[in-house]
Amino acid sequence: MKDNDVCIRPIRKQSHFIEYTLTFSVIIWFIILVMAPVYGILREVIRNGAGIFIDSISSPAAIHSFKLTFWITVTAIFINTIFGVMLALVFVKQDFRGKIFLEGLVDLPFAVSPVVAGFMFIMLFGPNGWLGSWFGSYNIKIIYALPGMVIATLFVTLPFVAREVMPVLAEYGIEQEEAAYILGASKWQTFWKVTLPSIKWGLVYGITLTFARSIGEFGAVLVVSGSIINKTQTATLHIHQQFTDFNYAGAFTASLILAVLSFSILIIMKCVYKRKEKGYRWA
Amino acid sequence: MSVNKGDLTLRSLSLFYIGMLIILPILAITSEAFKGGLQNLWANIVSTQALYSFRLTLIAAFIIVLINIFTGTATAWVLVRYRFPLKDLMDALIDLPFAIPTVVTGIMLVTLYGPMSAAGGFLERRGIEIMFAKPGIILALLFVTFPFIVRSVQPVLLEMEPDMEEAAKTLGATPFTTFRRVVLPTLAPSILTGAALSFSRALGEFGSIAIVAGNIPMKTQVASVYIYGEIESCNNQGALGLSVVLLFFSFAVLTFMNILQARSRRYER
Amino acid sequence: MGIVVRDIYKRFGGFIAVDGVSFDVREGELVALLGPSGSGKSTILRIIAGLEIPDRGEIYLKRENVTALSPRQRKVGFVFQHYALFKHMTVEKNIAFGLEVQKRKRKDIEEKVRELIRLVKLEGYEGHYPSQLSGGQRQRVALARTLATEPSVLLLDEPFGALDAKVRDNLAKWLKELHVKLNITSVFVTHDQNEAIEISDKIVVINRGKVEQIGTAKDVYEHPNSKFVASFIGNVNVVDAVIKNGLIFIKDTDFEIIDRDIDVSVDRDIVLLVRPEDILVEKDSKQEGFPCMIQDVHYRGSFYEFNLCMGDTYIRSVKDKDDFLGKKWEKNQKAFVVFKQYKIFDASEGHWEIREKLRQLGYIE
Numbered sequence: 001m002k003d004n005d006v007c008i009r010p011i012r013k014q015s016h017f018i019e020y021t022l023t024f025s026v027i028i029w030f031i032i033l034v035m036a037p038v039y040g041i042l043r044e045v046i047r048n049g050a051g052i053f054i055d056s057i058s059s060p061a062a063i064h065s066f067k068l069t070f071w072i073t074v075t076a077i078f079i080n081t082i083f084g085v086m087l088a089l090v091f092v093k094q095d096f097r098g099k100i101f102l103e104g105l106v107d108l109p110f111a112v113s114p115v116v117a118g119f120m121f122i123m124l125f126g127p128n129g130w131l132g133s134w135f136g137s138y139n140i141k142i143i144y145a146l147p148g149m150v151i152a153t154l155f156v157t158l159p160f161v162a163r164e165v166m167p168v169l170a171e172y173g174i175e176q177e178e179a180a181y182i183l184g185a186s187k188w189q190t191f192w193k194v195t196l197p198s199i200k201w202g203l204v205y206g207i208t209l210t211f212a213r214s215i216g217e218f219g220a221v222l223v224v225s226g227s228i229i230n231k232t233q234t235a236t237l238h239i240h241q242q243f244t245d246f247n248y249a250g251a252f253t254a255s256l257i258l259a260v261l262s263f264s265i266l267i268i269m270k271c272v273y274k275r276k277e278k279g280y281r282w283a
Numbered sequence: 284m285s286v287n288k289g290d291l292t293l294r295s296l297s298l299f300y301i302g303m304l305i306i307l308p309i310l311a312i313t314s315e316a317f318k319g320g321l322q323n324l325w326a327n328i329v330s331t332q333a334l335y336s337f338r339l340t341l342i343a344a345f346i347i348v349l350i351n352i353f354t355g356t357a358t359a360w361v362l363v364r365y366r367f368p369l370k371d372l373m374d375a376l377i378d379l380p381f382a383i384p385t386v387v388t389g390i391m392l393v394t395l396y397g398p399m400s401a402a403g404g405f406l407e408r409r410g411i412e413i414m415f416a417k418p419g420i421i422l423a424l425l426f427v428t429f430p431f432i433v434r435s436v437q438p439v440l441l442e443m444e445p446d447m448e449e450a451a452k453t454l455g456a457t458p459f460t461t462f463r464r465v466v467l468p469t470l471a472p473s474i475l476t477g478a479a480l481s482f483s484r485a486l487g488e489f490g491s492i493a494i495v496a497g498n499i500p501m502k503t504q505v506a507s508v509y510i511y512g513e514i515e516s517c518n519n520q521g522a523l524g525l526s527v528v529l530l531f532f533s534f535a536v537l538t539f540m541n542i543l544q545a546r547s548r549r550y551e552r
Numbered sequence: 553m554g555i556v557v558r559d560i561y562k563r564f565g566g567f568i569a570v571d572g573v574s575f576d577v578r579e580g581e582l583v584a585l586l587g588p589s590g591s592g593k594s595t596i597l598r599i600i601a602g603l604e605i606p607d608r609g610e611i612y613l614k615r616e617n618v619t620a621l622s623p624r625q626r627k628v629g630f631v632f633q634h635y636a637l638f639k640h641m642t643v644e645k646n647i648a649f650g651l652e653v654q655k656r657k658r659k660d661i662e663e664k665v666r667e668l669i670r671l672v673k674l675e676g677y678e679g680h681y682p683s684q685l686s687g688g689q690r691q692r693v694a695l696a697r698t699l700a701t702e703p704s705v706l707l708l709d710e711p712f713g714a715l716d717a718k719v720r721d722n723l724a725k726w727l728k729e730l731h732v733k734l735n736i737t738s739v740f741v742t743h744d745q746n747e748a749i750e751i752s753d754k755i756v757v758i759n760r761g762k763v764e765q766i767g768t769a770k771d772v773y774e775h776p777n778s779k780f781v782a783s784f785i786g787n788v789n790v791v792d793a794v795i796k797n798g799l800i801f802i803k804d805t806d807f808e809i810i811d812r813d814i815d816v817s818v819d820r821d822i823v824l825l826v827r828p829e830d831i832l833v834e835k836d837s838k839q840e841g842f843p844c845m846i847q848d849v850h851y852r853g854s855f856y857e858f859n860l861c862m863g864d865t866y867i868r869s870v871k872d873k874d875d876f877l878g879k880k881w882e883k884n885q886k887a888f889v890v891f892k893q894y895k896i897f898d899a900s901e902g903h904w905e906i907r908e909k910l911r912q913l914g915y916i917e
Contacts, residue, residue: 022365023367025357026358027361027367030358033422033429034376034379035376036395037388037392037394039395040391040395041387041391041395043394086293086296086297087300090290090293090297091297094290094293104537105301105305105306106305108305108534108537109305110480111487111533111536111537113487113488113489113529114487114489114507115487115489115508115511115526116507116530117308118514119510119514119526120312120526122519123312123315123519129311130311131307154304155305155308187289212381212382216383216387217384218385218489218490219385219489219490219493222511223514236384236490239387240386240493240494243393243494251390252390252394259383259384259387259391262383262384262387263379263382263383266375266378267375269378269382446632446633446634446636447637447639449603449623449630449632449636450694450697451649451653452603452622452624453601453603453628454650454653454698454700455627455650455701456624456649456653457624457653460653464653468638468640469639549681
């Protein structure tokens with residue numbers, strides 16, 4: 001111990017200044033930006049009281065709009081689950097010219113403005129559009145009608161299932177599938193018994209995202225639907241209509257219902273995400 | 284490569300689906316836009332009202348991206364590196380803006396900052412307008428794009444081993460230098476990815492702004508609302524111009540992100 | 553003294569990682585911190601570097617108390633287990649980093665980098681990114697980057713842990729040569745006793761946050777001063793035994809061990825640690841030989857290895873090739889063993905845990 005002509009110095013303390021400042025600022029920002037608006041709508045609905053709450057959601061128009069949203073969502077989930085899995089299978093397991101380009105196109109609905117998306121479908125399926133005139137000659141109406149709204153919803157939710165399933169499939173699917181083939185399973189058996197269980201959580205997550213986006217979609221559906229009350233008005237369009245008609249109580253209550261619904265979806269998403277762990281996370 | 288029947292069927296069906304939902308609509312809108320001639324299209328784009336709305340959208344998008352780069356990175360940092368009460372709850376609620384329908388977002392902001400609310404009334408008396416004015420647009424965009432950078436930076440930060448930073452420290456770098464030269468370059472691709480996503484979302488956002496902005500031409504009308512107005516008034520030609528411009532930006536953002544991904548792969552082992 | 557570690561403690565939550573560790577490293581010495589994973593050896597190294605703050609105790613570098621200094625101020629070189637190279641920088645930039653943050657002159661930096669690249673034999677790789685290098689090359693870049701700042705001491709955390717065996721041996725020899733050439737005070741952490749024995753001047757054996765023994769490789773191998781050191785250094789047989797009524801028996805047998813150095817006044821369970829080379833295998837019974845059965849014989853080049861079974865106890869022994877070929881050993885043959893040398897420890901010291909550890913390390917089955 002001859003080396004230490006000791007003067008005992010206090011052991012270095014880690015400075016927490018940056019940590020505390022940063023944490024505090026972030027929490028404040030989060031509360032002002034995200035939590036305050038949630039509080040705003042809760043307060044508004046509570047202030048208006050339960051009476052108006054029940055009145056405004058039991059109007060035929062409101063009920064119809066929620067029903068419509070429900071059916072469009074169910075249809076979109078059904079179709080996009082099938083095609084999403086199919087796209088994922090094709091992109092992960094097959095190789096062909098132009099694949100990379102097509103794969104990039106699958107992301108496009110994330111990047112396109114919903115209004116522009118809706119407008120594209122008017123151009124294609126509208127009375128004077130390329131396909132619209134053909135459908136028109138058989139008296140099938142797509143734009144300003146239910147089929148158009150479903151198509152618009154399909155477009156905006158197209159990437160979710162495909163994008164969630166692709167990484168999972170790439171990671172687990174293929175080796176196990178090959179094992180199943182070698183054990184003599186048919187392609188169909190392999191799909192149901194091996195592929196599907198291995199992509200299960202990715203699929204569930206993709207479906208949850210599709211669900212959330214479908215019930216919340218506004219711009220694209222607004223453009224193609226014409227927002228006809230009791231006919232082509234979905235829940236979000238109903239809220240918009242109520243708002244522009246200065247029927248705030250109705251708009252707030254319907255908003256609260258959708259917000260609660262979205263919140264529940266968020267919780268489900270979190271639970272599913274925990275089990276899934278892998279995959280894309282941008283919604 | 285030999286292709287069996289089942290694979291070929293799947294591939295054709297996939298192509299058909301993408302073709303019907305993505306490729307054909309894009310072709311339809313672009314061909315329609317260019318049908319009237321380039322000059323006509325250009326005139327639509329640079330018409331005073333269209334140009335104003337587009338410029339407003341661009342500026343707003345740049346502002347929120349700049350803000351998000353700081354707040355998003357800081358939020359991700361705090362969520363990954365520090366511990367504080369209710370952290371898990373906050374982490375879960377970060378995605379709320381993704382889950383809530385945009386119209387509802389707009390309504391929520393109006394209830395909070397609108398003229399009839401306490402906060403809105405207070406600010407209005409001091410001459411600060413939020414709702415039905417430009418700050419409202421920024422606020423709505425900040426809300427809907429908040430999760431993008433947080434969610435793209437967070438996993439990278441989580442996977443980042445502390446040893447690179449410790450190495451920099453033992454080599455004599457100050458905390459600031461360590462952050463600038465070691466942490467930031469590692470995070471940069473994910474920050475940029477999140478920024479690109481925020482940017483494209485901000486350019487295209489419609490629902491929340493339609494409610495919040497008041498949509499006064501030459502004042503608070505953004506590009507998507509302008510396009511919607513033109514479609515509503517059956518002026519498809521007017522709508523086509525900006526639609527094509529927005530579509531072009533969507534492609535640009537996607538390309539940018541693909542390049543980013545290819546580049547960041549280079550450093551991976 | 554190059555490095556003095558004085559009585560350091562470090563606790564992570566409820567886990568005591570370092571429990572009162574002290575040792576010295578002389579100027580220019582190459583010291584190994586040897587211990588199993590989780591023994592706290594890496595934490596000690598990180599405390600010397602200033603990457604962890606000890607709860608108690610002091611660190612002196614070149615006679616200066618640096619306990620309160622940040623890693624940056626200590627000017628130590630630290631080589632990380634997984635290299636910790638900056639992925640987004642080229643080899644050249646990685647090596648230059650420490651010099652750049654010191655704001656050295658551009659020309660000096662270039663010169664120094666060139667010199668170091670030559671030293672670690674990476675000419676031609678200047679513009680490569682870490683992802684384009686092999687494990688051994690990355691380790692050499694990490695070393696060059698550390699040496700660039702001319703640290704007064706060099707700390708290496710499992711420097712060869714992530715490399716495959718062949719690269720590891722070459723690099724270990726090369727590090728030894730480099731150490732001789734640069735004569736820089738160095739401490740490295742390892743769980744591999746061969747590595748420690750091969751290249752270090754001195755070994756500090758660490759277990760459960762405490763120093764078990766300090767000495768040269770020869771000291772530690774030949775005079776282990778605790779059960780742990782004996783079991784950790786070299787392959788060791790663990791034989792359970794009991795002391796009953798003043799006599800020592802191998803557990804569950806009536807084989808008696810005669811040992812006058814042991815206190816037999818208290819009945820208790822004990823453990824014998826016997827090195828394979830200290831076990832004599834004979835065909836005929838001598839006075840103190842224990843009967844056993846040969847389970848397996850393996851050819852190991854210059855020697856033969858036996859797996860023997862004494863009742864429920866399995867032991868390993870080795871025999872020289874010549875000795876082996878003289879007598880015909882076969883499987884399932886009866887034989888007798890004599891323990892020429894062994895260490896005895898109380899089982900209450902927690903030998904079961906040691907046994908588990910040995911099992912994990914693959915010394916016993």
